[in-house]
Amino acid sequence: MDRLVFYHHPQAENFSLKFSSASLTEIRSRREQSDEPTKLIGYPFETPVYVLYEGDTEIESAQEIDFDRKWLSDRIRDLPRAGQVVAFRLVELLEAAVDAREADEFRLYKEFEPQKIQQALDHVSWGSSVHEVAGEVMSNLILRHSLPNANHRTGIAMLQFCIESVEPDFEMPRTHVDDNTWREWVDPYIVDSKRLITVRRNNLRFKKLEELDVDLVERKDGIQIRLTKFELDMHWREALTEYASLHETHCTEFAQAVLKRAERDYLLDQPGPTKQEFITYLEEGLVERDFREMF
Structure with missing residues (x-):
């Protein structure tokens, strides 16, 4: 056993x-x-x-969420314009995720850290192929973990916006939480992403467990990590770099799968947006968009 x-x-x-x-x-x-x-x-x-x-930090109920615009503006005013725009949209997505689910069941696990959003944007290969840019946007936002919760779902939404900035009539395969087809093909990507980011931050702790003959580590949501499937014997700084690269590849593969399922394979050979094109779309292309439909 x-x-x-x-x-x-x-x-x-x-x-x-x-x-x-x-x-x-x-x-x-x-x-x-x-x-x-x-x-x-x-x-x-x-x-x-x-x-x-x-x-x-103490876990709080999403009923405590109160990101009013003045509070948010004060927190992000020192960020470059790109970071400010993405921060506003991420907060709107988080609020939409809460609205689309039972607020008293939605938990806030950490403080909002908007400065990490700019760090994420700085590590994207803007202008590369559509799926590379979209996958890197998703990966880097997830790795920086700036929101109190829903970093994966909002990261997927940003991937979608990235594709839309190149092809405005792009339609994401259904993303509603009650859509069984969506869960069946998307959830494995999310689960593997959570495994990678957990190992990334804990390779030495997990190596110690492996030395104690522990086989599995289980994180919340019942996600199990089989230790023998991961390289743990490296300096923690090396692990941060190695697993960030693996996570980026994982999210890029997810972006490819999205384009194929949406029958937009031809976009795989097209260049993705520049940073300015992406930010312009977030500012001007999402006006009056009801983000709740994405959750």
Whole structure:
């Protein structure tokens, strides 16, 4: 039977795995040294494994969301114009995602970090092929994780807008949450994306678990990561670069799949938008768009 540990504490999703050991004494020592709130789980394997979880921000209900325009303007006024435009649209998408679902079931896991949006835009190969630009926009927004939640769904929406900026009459394959066909082909891309970004941030922690003969790590939403399928033995800085590259490739492949399913294969050979063309579309091409239809 597989030896499985949880990445997020089962009773507190804002607590995540920070350290593991076969020694209860060592794990207690680590707990005493921590400056953050902690929780401890002992996994009763034949050889026990002890895992220390640390918490950061409190999980809030989406009913607490209040990104009014003055608050948002104050937060993004120091960003270049491109970052400001994308930040406004991402917040609108987040609000639409909340409106389209039960607000009391939608959770906010972290603070809004708009400065990361500009970082994402700076790492896109603007003017490359349509699917490369769209995939890189999606990947980099997800990797920077600027929103309190829905970074994958809003990243997919930005991929869609990227394609629309080149072909305004492009229609995305259905994206509603009750569309079984959509879930069947899109969810595997999202699940694999979450695996990649989790390993990216935790390769050394997962390597330690592997040394303790742990087979699986399960993060929230029941997503399991089989440790033997990932290269873990590298410096954490190398892992950040390596897995960012793998994630970018993954999202580019998703963009290709989107174009093929939408029967727009011919766009695979066409150049994608420049940054200015993309920003202009976000400003002028989405006026009066009801983003709730995307969720």
